[in-house]
Amino acid sequence: MRSTAQNAELALLLEVTGTPKPGNVDRHREYPDLRFEHFLAGAVGARPGLERAAAGDPLGESFLHAIDGMSDQRGGNTQFGAVLLQVPLVVAAGDDERALSPDRASAVVEGTTVADAANFYRAFEAVDVAVDDPPEGMEPLDVRRGSDAVPVLAERELTLQDIMERSADRDGVAREWVEGFERSFAAAESIQSGDGPVADRAARTFLELLASEGDTFVATKHDRATAEAVTERAQAALDGEIDPEALAEEFVDEGINPGTTADIVAAGLFVALERGMDV
């Protein structure tokens, strides 16, 4: 039987495999500088950090270790957001005998410390993550400052939960953290309820999530209007008005990568595997 950390790693691998997953790297599509094999190495590299999380090490330390390992490939940021979503779920699953649940995961988020926040900031030094400029007055807490922001975190006594609450309105991963991982658990149910290859079911769930809510990574990289248009086009693909394969080609051509939605699918795959889904 796979361990919790093995399930988290396998979820990362299954996520990148699912196709068609319009706009993202998948089994059939990649970018010259961000390839399928970078995601394989990213998943393998993240695992020791995920193991620490499962073993009860501090969440922020485990996350930092996972991101350090993930970064040991030439593609850059492959799974920062996915691992950020997985780590509290892994801690919750490893916490005690009870099944992984939204309540347990929220309790983990509530238990985060200033030290966890500091390690979260340090993780931004390991890899280049695309983020927006911070809102006015939040410049001292710009994640791009990395460890330079740590004294500010300490002075203001900000935990990782506090940081996530401040980003939840514009970042879909942070929103999951503070809203009980609602979409991650819904994704798990959607993936578990289907038939056929797991990676194909995950790709279908990706499209459903994309059609239901604007991808915040697209909104960051482009703008809100682009993210809304992406949502409509994903719905058209679900309705059979557009071929998802054609949509995948279009999004790649337009440089549209709904990365936050992929992160949520990776979290959903982890939850489904922990709940006994066979591969």
Added chain:
Amino acid sequence: MRSTAQNAELALLLEVTGTPKPGNVDRHREYPDLRFEHFLAGAVGARPGLERAAAGDPLGESFLHAIDGMSDQRGGNTQFGAVLLQVPLVVAAGDDERALSPDRASAVVEGTTVADAANFYRAFEAVDVAVDDPPEGMEPLDVRRGSDAVPVLAERELTLQDIMERSADRDGVAREWVEGFERSFAAAESIQSGDGPVADRAARTFLELLASEGDTFVATKHDRATAEAVTERAQAALDGEIDPEALAEEFVDEGINPGTTADIVAAGLFVALERGMDV
């Protein structure tokens, strides 16, 4: 930096990703009951056993543990031969500070024990591996007997090296074991010397290996004449007379899976990663 066991796991993942790899599961091709995702789960599952091998646990025990973990998916035998090739190489790499070499690997083979042989036989109980009937007089040592053969091994004081020597004439993995992993190290050099995505280079090396020597898995499943014809067709693909993509479709249609050649590529990828090849 990835550990030795992480490199072995990543090698398994890169091997299945490389395409076109005529006749085998790859990023673009799979069989209904043996899918790409089964290989992902197989690689993730094998890793704890590979870690034991790197840590210096007995080779046979480590192999058995890796195969137990590999089998935790619904596709059946995904990487038995690949892991069998990797384990002595992992032990050699984990053994001391010196670089992984054919001599070190052969020393590991020479150091195998009767207990290693017993655990090798036990591994056949975890998963259904396609093998030929044993030669006359070797029936008591048919690997399909699993642990029932263990008393015979003990009585005849046969080590795992002894077992491999008895199979080397008809099994390409056993031949590697007793011939200094010659093709595995040559594959590593071929993969390292190329440019571009690692998985593509591994697929090219697969074709070169396939053109140079009959695949023993094909010979077992079909016959020697089929294996020879496969060699000629692989050479034609290398010479540009056949499109490798078309050959891939043909082999899948004909049920030709050059699995032993894929195993050697997985071993070669591991050696290349250990020698510092970037992904």
